[in-house]
Amino acid sequence: MPEKYIKGTDPEEHWPHGTLLAELAGSGEAAKDLRSLGTPRAYAPGEILLAEGRQETFALLLVTGVTKVTALSENGDTALLAVRLGGELVGEFAAFDNRPRSASVTAAGAVTAQRIGQQDFLGCLDRHPAAALAVSRMLVRKNRWSVRRRGDFGSCPVATRVARVLLDLVEDYGRPQGGGVLIGPRLTQAEIAGLVGARERRVHHVLGELAEKGVIRVGYSRLTVLSLDGLHKAALLTGTDDD
Numbered sequence: 430m431p432e433k434y435i436k437g438t439d440p441e442e443h444w445p446h447g448t449l450l451a452e453l454a455g456s457g458e459a460a461k462d463l464r465s466l467g468t469p470r471a472y473a474p475g476e477i478l479l480a481e482g483r484q485e486t487f488a489l490l491l492v493t494g495v496t497k498v499t500a501l502s503e504n505g506d507t508a509l510l511a512v513r514l515g516g517e518l519v520g521e522f523a524a525f526d527n528r529p530r531s532a533s534v535t536a537a538g539a540v541t542a543q544r545i546g547q548q549d550f551l552g553c554l555d556r557h558p559a560a561a562l563a564v565s566r567m568l569v570r571k572n573r574w575s576v577r578r579r580g581d582f583g584s585c586p587v588a589t590r591v592a593r594v595l596l597d598l599v600e601d602y603g604r605p606q607g608g609g610v611l612i613g614p615r616l617t618q619a620e621i622a623g624l625v626g627a628r629e630r631r632v633h634h635v636l637g638e639l640a641e642k643g644v645i646r647v648g649y650s651r652l653t654v655l656s657l658d659g660l661h662k663a664a665l666l667t668g669t670d671d672d
Contacts, residue, residue: 445613447570447601448516449490452563459557463490466553467545472536479520479534486527486547488520494540495614499623500532509623511571512537512614514602518567524550537615570601590625591635592663595645599654607646607653615650639663 444451453460467490472478478489481500491513498511498519510532513519519534524547545553554561585593595612602613616624622632636652639645644659645652654660 444516445514445602446604448514449518449563449567450516452566453560456557456559456563459553459560459563462557463545463553463560464543466490466549467543470542470544472540472542474536474538476536476540477533478536478540478542479530479532481530481533483530485530486523488518488524488545488547488550489534490543490545491515491517491519492541492543495537496534496540497537497620498532498534507623508626509620511624512598512602512616514613515541518564521550521564521568587625587627587631588635588638589664590627591621591632592639592660594621594624595652595654596660596664598652599657599660603654609646609653609655610657612652612654616652617650 444454450460450464453463467487469492470489472494478496479485493515495515496513496519497509498513499507499509502508513534520530522528523530554564598612598614598616599610603610604613605611618633618636619629621636622629625632636645636647639660640647642656642659644656644663645654
């Protein structure tokens, strides 16, 4: 389904914690200028917003919805690298260095975004130091996530990796709900397995153990953390894996 043009909308009152627009909420003109740039677009569930390897330089400022960032591994499998929510920026790497897309971004549900051309995007950063600093911090967070995932894959058992990914998701997207902290993005167990680089059956087992201990509550594509202390303890465990 081709992407659609949509009418612009007013900025949301609250952007998810950890997103670019949340960080810019108190910056005045910087956030307003960034939100005014580009062309509003709507994407259907499953539609590709950005395709790995494609040569293009625009960035997308996500407004609503959830997207999944994936890339092809050396063995041809598709790895889930991250999730991105409304309020976040995707595609900025190519806007900076003019190189082909390093990953694909796909709509997990209905998504709206601002498609911002390279010159407009870079011009906004030149005009607003606050925006440039916020984007720099965002890039650092993305790099830290990537470094942690690479280190975890090589040195930690699956149970530890799952706990650490859940903590990262809580930090970036968690919100209080029902006596715990709900992880915002809807993620299947297969997608969590993709984030931690493990088999789905092993991740299913780990999540079941955490649920039995009262650390998390597992719903349909939703996870609620009931004990942050318990999750921190699980993230510190080391040992061997049976996967």
